[in-house]
Amino acid sequence: MRKLYIAGNWKMNLVPSEAAEYAASLAKAAKDADVKVMIAPTFVCLPAVVEAVKGSSVIVAAQNVNDHESGAYTGEVSCKMLKDIGVNTVILGHSERRQYYGETDEFINKKVLFALENGMDIDLCVGETLEEREGGKLEEVLTRQIEVGLCGVSEDQMSKITIAYEPVWAIGTGKTATPEDANNAHAFIRSLIERKFGSTVAENTIIQYGGSVKPSNVKDLMSREHIDGALVGGASLTLEQFLPIINCNK
Numbered sequence: 001m002r003k004l005y006i007a008g009n010w011k012m013n014l015v016p017s018e019a020a021e022y023a024a025s026l027a028k029a030a031k032d033a034d035v036k037v038m039i040a041p042t043f044v045c046l047p048a049v050v051e052a053v054k055g056s057s058v059i060v061a062a063q064n065v066n067d068h069e070s071g072a073y074t075g076e077v078s079c080k081m082l083k084d085i086g087v088n089t090v091i092l093g094h095s096e097r098r099q100y101y102g103e104t105d106e107f108i109n110k111k112v113l114f115a116l117e118n119g120m121d122i123d124l125c126v127g128e129t130l131e132e133r134e135g136g137k138l139e140e141v142l143t144r145q146i147e148v149g150l151c152g153v154s155e156d157q158m159s160k161i162t163i164a165y166e167p168v169w170a171i172g173t174g175k176t177a178t179p180e181d182a183n184n185a186h187a188f189i190r191s192l193i194e195r196k197f198g199s200t201v202a203e204n205t206i207i208q209y210g211g212s213v214k215p216s217n218v219k220d221l222m223s224r225e226h227i228d229g230a231l232v233g234g235a236s237l238t239l240e241q242f243l244p245i246i247n248c249n250k
């Protein structure tokens with residue numbers, strides 16, 4: 001039985017003082033939630049947010065990490081730095097990183113392997129653009145992103161990996177994939193994981209949906225067989241919207 005995993009990707013929003021205040025309220029409010037909860041603030045907010053949620057079950061994640069131990073990589077943040085402040089989870093391969101910062105599947109794979117070597121948990125994002133979907137390339141794109149993104153990952157290491165299916169055309173647009181479409185894409189991703197890692201790993205892998213998730217559509221999405229959680233952007237920025245999402249199974 002897969003436990004629902006609801007994550008908030010704050011992207012480049014909230015300054016540290018706002019982030020800490022919100023995180024503290026969220027930690028209190030999420031106390032009775034029956035789901036795994038994660039929030040991913042910007043790097044600069046991480047120390048304050050880690051402090052604010054201390055003692056709660058809320059997981060704090062980074063939105064990116066470098067694929068080297070340390071050294072001359074201006075502007076970058078290492079796994080060791082994150083772990084030193086108590087951050088053990090990272091989102092990798094987000095479509096905004098792919099789209100605006102040129103991250104390729106091969107590059108994302110290097111980060112996945114390095115983060116795993118450093119004992120981190122990973123939320124790996126995959127998903128097609130509208131052009132790819134309309135061009136009938138959904139399965140081809142997902143196959144490449146999963147095959148290359150998880151190349152070299154062992155069956156055991158898969159317990160550290162969550163997949164987030166985020167159709168690019170549904171991110172921040174107000175357009176949500178229908179629960180059927182999302183579920184079909186999730187089922188396909190699970191079949192790819194089964195082919196690569198076997199049925200036990202496939203059964204246990206959490207696959208989140210992301211793309212305009214909000215209080216009004218979350219229940220329907222989460223009720224589908226292969227949808228095991230959500231990676232929420234805009235609606236994760238206020239308690240008013242994020243709390244009902246976290247409580248979607250109540």
Ligand code: 13P
Nearest residue numbers: 009171172211212233234
């Ligand atoms: P929105 O929920 O704002 O569409 O963003 C989804 C997302 O990209 C989460 O990583």
